[in-house]
Amino acid sequence: MSDVKYSKEHEWISVDGDIATIGITKHAAEQLGDLVFVELPAIGKTVAPGDETAVVESVKAASEVYAPLSGEVVEVNSVLEGEPGKVNEAPEGDGWFLKLKLSELSELDGLMDAAAYKAFVDEEG
């Protein structure tokens, strides 16, 4: 069983060993609206928390997706480049963005669990 955590930047992080699968939350996908373009990072890229790792564009605007954790990009969901709408259809499933090989497992402690994330979203209104 993997463990799903959430960031304040509205990403979900599913951790299995030292590999984290990352995507944007259902709430984020709803806020962005229909996505029409997703730009994913190069495999092998090293990122730290807060680094811009992907770009999503809705009909209206472009937004950055920031790395929630430190690590190396080991896989990207390249299906999204041709079918960005997958993110809206299944943001927390087939619409995943990338997998990171984590270099600082202690950073996971700074993330929220599902209940804390729900409270965070409700508070943001």
Place this chain on the structure above:
Amino acid sequence: MSDSETPQDLKTTPLTSEHEALGARMVPFAGYLMPVQYPSGILTEHTHTRDKAGLFDVSHMGQAWLKGPDHETTCRALEALVPADLISLEPGQQRYTQLLNDEGGIIDDLMVSRSAYPDTEGRLYLVVNASRKAIDFAHLNARLPDSVVVEELPQWALLALQGPRAESALQTIVPGVAELQFMQGAPFEFGGDQIYVTRSGYTGEDGYEIAVRNEMVQDLWRALLAHPDVLPIGLGARDSLRMEAGLSLYGHELDETVSPVEAGLLWSIQKHRRTEGGFPGAERIQREIAEGASRRIAGIKPEGRAPARDGTVIMAGGKEVGVITSGGFGPSAGGPVALGFVPPELAKPGQALELMVRGKPQPAQVIKLPFVAKSFKR
């Protein structure tokens, strides 16, 4: 929202509660709280408008009567401020034009109709942009002669019904509208009240704009939405629809430095006015017609999938040559679409350009506007 306006400062339309009840996402636009999209989403709203009919609340736009003693006096007064021929308008006929400053820059673009109401000799009906209406009406009041007055119409709401099924949908509720031709208007009746319908719009589709008293607009809105072909459409799809149609948006393609020639709007200046002038900035506009302008709006198709937004730098041959004024995703075009300023020698269809998207050059090509063919009823 990056907008600095707080919700308390924002004006509403008589339909704000309808939008909220439909689950619209409301955003600040031109000082109003307006629906950017409904739960169906911008892509669905866009394609529905192209396939069937979309209903837009455009009550934030400025409506006014221009009232003078007779048709010729009113038209001559407004012709001194815009480059279109208005005197030749028949009752009910509508024309697109621009209010120009003394340098030939565009203060606003607007629709002007000769009234088709009975007993309204000397009246023109104006529809101007929400973001510019205060400036427009102040300018008109300052520049018009005493015999011609502006009467604003805040008691009127405005709806737009656009798309290939707009005619059949509106005809069921307002019989007779099918007979209107493109850029023609007339008074009709709805619920025992008079409404004013013009066959025009901002999507490149056939459709109507309907002026209706604030007290009646909710009934008309609901009656139209009850039609199976009609969906409510927000500002998001309004923008993607107009971009695909190659239509300018004030504050993007148009501003007080841009002339109608630069904006590709020469078609809206009738021949005799081009030669005779007599409107603000005529000297510059006549010079640009004869010698060419230094820049002009072109349709630009990015070759990849990445949209190029407003402000994106345009390069050609390794040099910066222009800027994107509007850009996004065109659902009917099936990819990104953009409008931007380039030098006229680079504005020809097929011209290769590069767009600097997030610091990387992306290949693009000038295309002949529009991105999606217009289907007006003429």
